[in-house]
Amino acid sequence: MSSKDQKIFVVDERKCDGCRECEKACSHKHFGVCSPRHSRIRIEAFGDGDLFVPVFCQACGDPLCIKVCPMNARIELANGAVVTDEDRCIGCRTCVYICPVGAPVENPVSGKLMTCDRCAEDEELPLCVQACSKQQALRFVDARVVARTTARECAARLKAAYKPPKVPE
Amino acid sequence: MKIVIVGNGIAGNEVAFSLRERTPEHEIKILSAEKFPEYDPCSLPYYIGGDVPREVVFRRSLDDYQNKNITLVLDSPVVSIDPHAGAVVTAKGEKHFYNKLVLAHGGRLFIPPIEGVDRQGVLSCKLLGEADKLSEHGGSTAVVIGSGAIGVEAAEALKKKGYVVYIIELLDWILPALFDEATARRLEAALRTYGIQVLTAEKVLRIDGDTAVTGVVTDKREIPCDTVVIATGVVPGTALAQTAGIEVERGIKVNSRMETSVEGIYACGDCVETIDACTGEDVMFQLKHNATEQARIVARNILGMNATYTGAYAFARAHFFDTHAVTFGKTSRSTACLLGDTEVIERENGKDYLRLILLDGKVAGGQAIGTYADSIGLFMGAMWRQDDIKTLRKNWVNIVRAGSPYPWIYRKMGWLIGLSATDVSSDAAAVCQSF
Numbered sequence: 001m002s003s004k005d006q007k008i009f010v011v012d013e014r015k016c017d018g019c020r021e022c023e024k025a026c027s028h029k030h031f032g033v034c035s036p037r038h039s040r041i042r043i044e045a046f047g048d049g050d051l052f053v054p055v056f057c058q059a060c061g062d063p064l065c066i067k068v069c070p071m072n073a074r075i076e077l078a079n080g081a082v083v084t085d086e087d088r089c090i091g092c093r094t095c096v097y098i099c100p101v102g103a104p105v106e107n108p109v110s111g112k113l114m115t116c117d118r119c120a121e122d123e124e125l126p127l128c129v130q131a132c133s134k135q136q137a138l139r140f141v142d143a144r145v146v147a148r149t150t151a152r153e154c155a156a157r158l159k160a161a162y163k164p165p166k167v168p169e
Numbered sequence: 170m171k172i173v174i175v176g177n178g179i180a181g182n183e184v185a186f187s188l189r190e191r192t193p194e195h196e197i198k199i200l201s202a203e204k205f206p207e208y209d210p211c212s213l214p215y216y217i218g219g220d221v222p223r224e225v226v227f228r229r230s231l232d233d234y235q236n237k238n239i240t241l242v243l244d245s246p247v248v249s250i251d252p253h254a255g256a257v258v259t260a261k262g263e264k265h266f267y268n269k270l271v272l273a274h275g276g277r278l279f280i281p282p283i284e285g286v287d288r289q290g291v292l293s294c295k296l297l298g299e300a301d302k303l304s305e306h307g308g309s310t311a312v313v314i315g316s317g318a319i320g321v322e323a324a325e326a327l328k329k330k331g332y333v334v335y336i337i338e339l340l341d342w343i344l345p346a347l348f349d350e351a352t353a354r355r356l357e358a359a360l361r362t363y364g365i366q367v368l369t370a371e372k373v374l375r376i377d378g379d380t381a382v383t384g385v386v387t388d389k390r391e392i393p394c395d396t397v398v399i400a401t402g403v404v405p406g407t408a409l410a411q412t413a414g415i416e417v418e419r420g421i422k423v424n425s426r427m428e429t430s431v432e433g434i435y436a437c438g439d440c441v442e443t444i445d446a447c448t449g450e451d452v453m454f455q456l457k458h459n460a461t462e463q464a465r466i467v468a469r470n471i472l473g474m475n476a477t478y479t480g481a482y483a484f485a486r487a488h489f490f491d492t493h494a495v496t497f498g499k500t501s502r503s504t505a506c507l508l509g510d511t512e513v514i515e516r517e518n519g520k521d522y523l524r525l526i527l528l529d530g531k532v533a534g535g536q537a538i539g540t541y542a543d544s545i546g547l548f549m550g551a552m553w554r555q556d557d558i559k560t561l562r563k564n565w566v567n568i569v570r571a572g573s574p575y576p577w578i579y580r581k582m583g584w585l586i587g588l589s590a591t592d593v594s595s596d597a598a599a600v601c602q603s604f
């Protein structure tokens with residue numbers, strides 16, 4: 001699959017009302033429990049609930065976590081997701097520290113780090129996105145479509161958060 | 170074109186495989202001092218400590234080289250370069266001709282001039298061959314000389330194997346290049362809780378023993394032991410470059426295209442001295458991500474793509490047992506002699522600690538232990554963007570009032586540095602109950 005055919009997440013935190021259905025869906029899919037601690041997406045809440053932000057791995061281009069992992073445990077999947085190979089991970093959290101938004105989450109069962117796998121290939125849409133259908137804060141769209149419209153707007157808004165260091169590609 | 174790469178480490182492999190990714194042409198040859206396909210030095214302590222099996226340290230297999238038509242010559246350290254003939258000579262006396270040469274031979278372990286460093290049982294963990302010896306060594310008490318990241322990781326590994334472990338540091342606190350005293354003291358205390366003896370401001374005078382090690386003598390005490398691990402740093406390999414008349418300082422000097430002072434010869438990785446991407450100062454960080462990024466620049470420039478390296482950056486973790494810490498950018502100590510206003514922001518919550526070093530109101534570096542460390546990426550971003558923390562403070566009320574249109578990361582940074590006690594982040598435990 002070429003990167004152009006890949007789908008990407010579009011996050012609009014202005015639409016997030018903090019219902020946390022995404023966390024439930026994610027933890028249920030991967031662990032069979034509804035628990036935010038088991039979720040690879042997390043909702044950060046600010047103030048008196050005036051701001052909710054879905055935080056999860058966006059699989060940035062040329063991910064820094066891959067470069068800094070001492071165990072070479074961070075790997076890019078064919079579907080574009082960047083995940084942890086648990087056989088290599090030692091739980092050192094370097095991937096959390098280098099991440100612009102601290103996305104990786106500790107797997108409460110294994111103690112290794114984990115990130116969004118886009119529900120691998122076995123769902124039509126990642127379950128968090130399905131769970132967010134009402135709010136539309138999370139969408140999973142064709143990279144080509146989004147490149148021209150929403151991405152630009154989204155990127156402008158989130159540039160500050162996701163702007164990687166000035167490193168060569 | 171014949172491309173010869175000296176060193177089969179992180180940088181050398183990245184050059185070779187990035188070249189191959191872009192073109193099937195050119196002869197690519199790697200000359201290696203060791204006997205293995207590429208492995209990751211960063212993984213070695215975890216192999217020694219038994220966290221992972223040995224095969225996990227490898228980043229490639231011998232087949233990977235063959236499949237990509239890259240010639241790997243093992244067990245052939247390069248001893249000299251003749252730039253006029255365009256050739257390098259190995260210790261075996263073999264000559265290899267090149268059109269482009271890449272020096273990616275990293276650094277070598279600094280062995281302090283102490284009596285007895287050649288005793289049996291004096292080991293290290295910079296190279297896989299050494300790590301193998303340490304892994305197979307059947308000792309019971311180990312003295313680790315040097316408390317840099319490698320020393321601390323070695324200490325943890327040996328502790329896990331059941332050794333009684335001492336770390337000896339000449340300077341006042343452990344991890345002295347990476348952390349300031351306030352952070353290091355906390356890490357030192359943590360190491361002690363795991364049963365590791367930490368001795369700072371102490372100098373090793375001698376290693377005792379007839380053939381095998383029997384003890385270490387310092388300026389303060391004698392420690393009986395059967396194992397010594399040398400972890401006193403890595404010195405960049407400049408001697409080889411000098412045989413070609415290449416300009417060196419602490420490391421091999423390179424320009425922003427990663428070219429050395431001699432035409433057709435590039436250098437990258439732990440052997441080079443380069444600039445800090447944020448400050449422009451000359452630096453030698455000797456970290457894996459910098460080696461990788463420099464190597465990619467070399468590959469592109471060899472192919473005439475005119476790529477510019479923007480600089481290296483300091484970012485390292487200190488992690489042992491369930492203590493997790495991170496550092497980036499400058500320390501207070503390294504800003505001490507700079508012009509400008511410096512300020513240190515500290516936050517503490519039980520064992521968690523955050524320390525930000527501001528220079529003229531902008532983030533110049535940071536250190537964190539525990540949960541604060543998980544958000545350190547936000548502050549690294551602030552450093553890259555040159556966010557003004559003074560402005561964040563001044564505008565804090567407006568930022569909160571403005572709500573979501575304002576990037577949330579400022580909201581979170583403000584909360585982390587204590588601008589607001591009420592602006593709380595998600596509390597998983599509390600939500601758990603509401604599910």
Ligand SMILES: Cc1cc2nc3c(=O)[nH]c(=O)nc-3n(C[C@H](O)[C@H](O)[C@H](O)COP(=O)(O)OP(=O)(O)OC[C@H]3O[C@@H](n4cnc5c(N)ncnc54)[C@H](O)[C@@H]3O)c2cc1C
Pocket residue numbers: 068070175176177178179180181200201202203209210211212213214245246247248273274275276294295296318319406409437438439440455456457458460485486
């Ligand atoms: C125990 C340990 C832990 C580390 N942990 C981290 C970490 O957590 N994070 C991080 O960012 N960095 C870490 N580092 C540093 C990181 O490994 C280096 O920055 C990185 O490997 C540099 O890559 P390099 O290719 O320049 O050098 P190396 O990977 O050291 O490769 C150089 C290669 O050249 C070979 N060589 C040397 N001389 C010659 C010669 N004359 N002829 C031919 N070959 C030669 C060597 O045998 C070696 O294989 C660690 C290092 C060690 C030793």
